[in-house]
Every structure is written in structure tokens, then in C-alpha cells.
Amino acid sequence: MTGVNAPSTLSSRIADTLVLDPAAPFLEFEGEWRTWGQLAMTADAVAAHVPVPGTRVGVLLRNRPAHVGLLVGLLRAGACVVTINPSRGVDRVRADLASLGLPVLAGTPDDIVAFAGEAGDGAVAAGEISETGSLAGDNDGIVTRLVLTATDLGEPVSVTGRLPDDLGVLRPGVAVEMLTSGTTGPPKRIPLGYEMLLRGLVGAKHYESNQDDTPRLRSGVAIVNAPLVHMGGLFRVLQCLHDGRALCLLERFALDTWADAVRRHRPRTISLVPAALRMVLEADLDPAIFATVRSVISGTAPLSPDDAEAFEARYGVPVLVSYAATEFGGGVAGWNLADHQQYGAAKRGSVGRAHAGCELRVVGTETFEPLPPDTEGLLEVRAHQFGDGAGWVRTTDLARLDADGFLWIVGRADQAIIRGGFKVIPDDVRAALERDPRVRGAAVVGRPDARLGAVPVAAVELRTAVDADEARAVAEALRADAARVLAAYELPVEIRVVDALPRTPSGKADLGAVRELLATPDQNQNRDQNQELEH
CATH class of the missing domain: 3.30.300.30 (ANL, C-terminal domain)
Incomplete structure (x- = not known):
């Protein structure tokens, strides 16, 4: 299998997890389960078509089982996954693909036909995939880009087109080029390294009482309702792969579907962005749905302390706010249950303390010199995801840090x-x-x-x-x-x-x-x- 010996320890961890118990359930989608073995079949088929580690592969990424298989296979092979968001619209996606010049493109057949553009740009033209898998495209009739399509886990992976003679710039060691959400300006792609993501996954144990890191399949089912094309959803799936945990994948957050998943799978932890948390709060659900839930993790946007407190009062579940950024490959600060129980009332509105191995400081907006506690300035982070000896990274977040290490985000300097x-x-x-x-x-x-x-x-x-x-x-x-x-x-x-x-x-x-x-x-x-x- 080409590319499986990539030096990334994240790739090795994925490989170890995939073979633990092929018959065990891995992913539920729309009421149907797929196994770890079916995931491995798709992942192996995809990995076999990565020519060398670091090959940039575009993925039209949605919250569906086939896309999880494509993603896992590419990471298994040490490829550089370039996330492409289909929800940005046909014209913008086609322009994005044309500018990227990727040697390999992956997605479901419908998305490839819809988004891959006109035949003359070296992509698949709508309706021109033949029954035999041949593909019309460039002047010689063959597309000089390899196209991988999958319909579900365990189903055959179709291959059309061909690799260009020039694979372009290789990105060895880069797992994902993640397209940011573009909430403050034009979206841009952030390179996230394999080692960086692995460090972030280990750091996420901040929220868990069981720190055992042995590769094994764990009990329980995680509910993934955040988009895989953004950091929250991607990180959640990687957590499941790293920890050997089954997941229930939702195509999007819908209150009834989500509540049914919580009711059936009885998770200990759930993740809700602030907008979704407010929807759940307003729905006034039966608190019994949350009988097994010990905490709600909330991030990506500011959450009102009033909403957090109202959620806990209504459903009896504490809300643990986190602070993360795509650039850090995950979280760098947040609450855990112990801190919440001891400091929740006194540190109202805080996003918690630095994760293990991370450091936080606040500097002047003009001098960039470190400021004393409880002084507002620009937040700087030294994240363990970047490895030993990493320097301080200046954010555009205005923040204050108290003497106990609790962090408050008070705004964005660039806004x-x-x-x-x-x-x-x-x-x-x-x-x-x-x-x-x-x-x-x-x-x-x-x-x-x-x-x-x-x-x-x-x-x-x-x-x-x-x-x-x-x-x-x-x-x-x-x-x-x-x-x-x-x-x-x-x-x-x-x-x-x-x-x-x-x-x-x-x-x-x-x-x-x-x-x-x-x-x-x-x-x-x-x-x-x-x-x-x-x-």
C-alpha cells in the first residue's frame, strides 16, 4: 500500500485503531451502523492511491460516512488534506478548485459532478463520467487529475482520471489545510501538522478524568454535529479515531435529530456551539434526556454567561466553555469539571484556564510588553501543539488574565x-x-x-x-x-x-x-x- 509508512505518529495511531476489532460498530448515520472494518476497507482503498506522503488532496467535505472514510484514508497515508467547503456555492468552489491546482480530488460522485468545473480546466465535467469509469476532460480526453469517489463506508472507491506528471508542491508533515470560517474576512487556509494535531488530541484529555492513552476501543458513543469542514467537527472525529470511540454522525445540527441521538446514545459529554446551545435551551426539552450527560463543551463563538447558567439550571448540566482557534489545531484553554465546581461562580464569564502544556499571557496593544493580571490587552499563546521551544503566538483577541490563570475574552482587536x-x-x-x-x-x-x-x-x-x-x-x-x-x-x-x-x-x-x-x-x-x- 503506497504511503502507509508515512512518519506521522497520527497516521500510525489511526492504523493501530483501525485493526483493533473490525466487527465493532464505528459510525451511525441516519439510523444505520457502519463497522470499524468497513471504515478500514474504505481507508485502505483511498490510501493506496496517495502517490507519496505530503501529496495535496482536495476533499469536498460533508458530514456523511463516505467523507469520513476519505478523510481517514488520506490521513492514514500521510497525505495533506485540503478541505473544500461545498456549502460556499458552486461558483466559488469551482474558482477555488481552479486556483488550487490539486493533483488529486476526492468526494462523492454527485459533488464531483456538481463542483469539479468545466472540462477544460482539468476537472470532471458534469455528466461525463462513463459507465466504465473513463473520463472526458483535457484535449487528449483524459483528465490530468486523479479523482477518487466514495458512496459509503465499505463500498468500492472509484478512481478516474490520472495523476499529473507534476504533483505540485508537496506538504510532508501537514495533515490538513483547513479553510477558516471567514467570519471576520475572506476565508484562508491554515496548515495543521500531523504532530500538531496529535499534541492537540492528547491535550484534549484536559476534560477527561481517564488519562489512559493505550490504543483500544472504548465504550460510549460521541455525537458529532459540527461540520467536518471546520475545526470543531474535524477535531471531534479525530478524537474518536484516536480514542477508539464510536460516533453518531449528524449531517447538520437539527434539534429533534440531535435530541433523539442524545436520548438513544446517552453520552457523558456533548458539544454545542452557542447558537445550538440557545436552541436547546429555548426548546425546554425533558431534562431526563440529559440524565447521563456530565458536561457540555461550548466554543467557536462567545457564549453569554446567562445562557450557560440558564442551561445548567434547567437541565442540571454544567457548561464548560473552551477557547480554541484553527491556527492552534484545537483548544488551548477551557474549563474542566473540577474548576467549574470550585470557581464557576467567582470566575463568571471566563473561558477557563490554559490546557496542560499551554501558556497564556496578555500584552499591550501598542507596546506588546506583558501586562500585569486583570489588565486588558492582546492575548498571546504558547501552545504545546507547536512542540517544545515554540514561541509566543499573538492573537487578535482582546483579553484579560487574572492571578489564578483564568482567561476572559473581551473582544477582537481586528474588529x-x-x-x-x-x-x-x-x-x-x-x-x-x-x-x-x-x-x-x-x-x-x-x-x-x-x-x-x-x-x-x-x-x-x-x-x-x-x-x-x-x-x-x-x-x-x-x-x-x-x-x-x-x-x-x-x-x-x-x-x-x-x-x-x-x-x-x-x-x-x-x-x-x-x-x-x-x-x-x-x-x-x-x-x-x-x-x-x-x-
Whole structure:
């Protein structure tokens, strides 16, 4: 098998886990189970077509069993997986594929046909995969890109096209080029190394009482509802592979399907992004569903302490907030149960303490010198994922760190809005708007302004639908209430009530989409509020 002897210890760990018990259940999807043996069959078939470790392979990645098999096979072979998000739309995905120039592309047959572009660019043309597997494409009729397709775990992997003579730039040691969610700007790909991911997986034991790292199949079923194309979902699947744990894969988060999975599989830990956690909280589910659940892990976006406390009060399950970033290949800080029990009330709103092997510090926004405890500045991280001797990595998060090592994220430096010389932190404005019980979620961005440079504007999603007149009244009331806790320059010049906030697949508010939504002012709101500011 080509490529299976890649030096990565993550690849070796995957190989060890795949052969422990082929008949044991591995993945449930839409009520049907697949075994570890079926996963191994697909993974081995995929790995055999990786020419050398470090080959960049694009994967049109969805939350389906076939995609898990493609992903595992490529990592098993030491390939560099380039994640491609099908939910970004056909035109953008085709442009992405054309710019990447990947020698190998993988996905399901339907996605390959839909997204691989026109025949002339060296990709599969829609409808041109023949019954024999031949493929029309370049001038000579053969596509100079290898195309791997899978339909399910344990089913045959189809191979069409051919490898180009030039494989392009190899990325040995890089497991994944992960496309970020693009919540603050254009998405970009972050290289995540095999060793980096393995260190992150070991560090994730921060949340567990059992620190045994012996390769074996463990009891219990993990529920994976985050998108595999983003860090949360990918990391969760890698955890299951590393720990030898079965998983229930959900194509997307849907309240009823998710609740049914929790009810049937009785997990000890569940993961919910803040938007999903609020949906569960509002649904007022039977607390008996959570009888076996000891904790909820929540990350990817700010979570209101009010929501965390309300969830625990209603369902009896503590919410353990975590802090992670794609660049770190997983979490670097978070709560565990022991800290929650001892410090939960005293450290309200914190995202926890550094994981084992990680270090945190806060530096001045201009001097970049370390600051004393409880002083706001830029967060820097020295993550164990980067290995011994790693330097400090400066984030764009504004934070404070107390004397006990607890971390608070107070905003994003790169999202700050400078309004006539005054700095507005969007998260402060968002939190003020979300205090109102009518508000399900809010997003605040800056809008260019000829007089002031930029002004804050907000989109607000309510818990119940309202008509246009009611929406205007709610917006006025929200602004008046926010004025009680915000300075005049922090108040949004426009608050627009929307049916639903645009969100990324990982559940974060899509700030780029919000900017587009609010790019054209509501002249009535904007004029009235500018007049108030001038007074």
C-alpha cells in the first residue's frame, strides 16, 4: 500500500485503531451502523492511491460516512488534506478548485459532478463520467487529475482520471489545510501538522478524568454535529479515531435529530456551539434526556454567561466553555469539571484556564510588553501543539488574565470600530443588545462613514417573529435600553431586525454577510440617530 509508512505518529495511531476489532460498530448515520472494518476497507482503498506522503488532496467535505472514510484514508497515508467547503456555492468552489491546482480530488460522485468545473480546466465535467469509469476532460480526453469517489463506508472507491506528471508542491508533515470560517474576512487556509494535531488530541484529555492513552476501543458513543469542514467537527472525529470511540454522525445540527441521538446514545459529554446551545435551551426539552450527560463543551463563538447558567439550571448540566482557534489545531484553554465546581461562580464569564502544556499571557496593544493580571490587552499563546521551544503566538483577541490563570475574552482587536477617534468593541455592543429577553442573537459590525470614519450597526434576530412596525418599535427599544450601559459613541446608528442572522456552518455569525446586509443604510434610522449624536 503506497504511503502507509508515512512518519506521522497520527497516521500510525489511526492504523493501530483501525485493526483493533473490525466487527465493532464505528459510525451511525441516519439510523444505520457502519463497522470499524468497513471504515478500514474504505481507508485502505483511498490510501493506496496517495502517490507519496505530503501529496495535496482536495476533499469536498460533508458530514456523511463516505467523507469520513476519505478523510481517514488520506490521513492514514500521510497525505495533506485540503478541505473544500461545498456549502460556499458552486461558483466559488469551482474558482477555488481552479486556483488550487490539486493533483488529486476526492468526494462523492454527485459533488464531483456538481463542483469539479468545466472540462477544460482539468476537472470532471458534469455528466461525463462513463459507465466504465473513463473520463472526458483535457484535449487528449483524459483528465490530468486523479479523482477518487466514495458512496459509503465499505463500498468500492472509484478512481478516474490520472495523476499529473507534476504533483505540485508537496506538504510532508501537514495533515490538513483547513479553510477558516471567514467570519471576520475572506476565508484562508491554515496548515495543521500531523504532530500538531496529535499534541492537540492528547491535550484534549484536559476534560477527561481517564488519562489512559493505550490504543483500544472504548465504550460510549460521541455525537458529532459540527461540520467536518471546520475545526470543531474535524477535531471531534479525530478524537474518536484516536480514542477508539464510536460516533453518531449528524449531517447538520437539527434539534429533534440531535435530541433523539442524545436520548438513544446517552453520552457523558456533548458539544454545542452557542447558537445550538440557545436552541436547546429555548426548546425546554425533558431534562431526563440529559440524565447521563456530565458536561457540555461550548466554543467557536462567545457564549453569554446567562445562557450557560440558564442551561445548567434547567437541565442540571454544567457548561464548560473552551477557547480554541484553527491556527492552534484545537483548544488551548477551557474549563474542566473540577474548576467549574470550585470557581464557576467567582470566575463568571471566563473561558477557563490554559490546557496542560499551554501558556497564556496578555500584552499591550501598542507596546506588546506583558501586562500585569486583570489588565486588558492582546492575548498571546504558547501552545504545546507547536512542540517544545515554540514561541509566543499573538492573537487578535482582546483579553484579560487574572492571578489564578483564568482567561476572559473581551473582544477582537481586528474588529474594533474607530468612530470619530473613539474605539467601539463590537462584542460589548452585542452583549448589551442580547440582554433583552426578546433577542435570540445579535451581530455588530462597522459601516464606513464619511464624517466619523466608521459607525457601528447591528443585525438582531428575535425569538419570535414580528411585523415591520413591531420590528421598528423593538429596534428603538433595544437602542434605548442599550444606552443605559453603553457610551453614546458605542450605540449602533442602525439596529435592523432580521428573520435570521446569517451564520457560518460552524454556527458563528457570518460577519462578512452581516456587513453586506447592512451596507445600505435605513435612511430613516440613520438620519434620526445621527441627529441625536450631533446634539
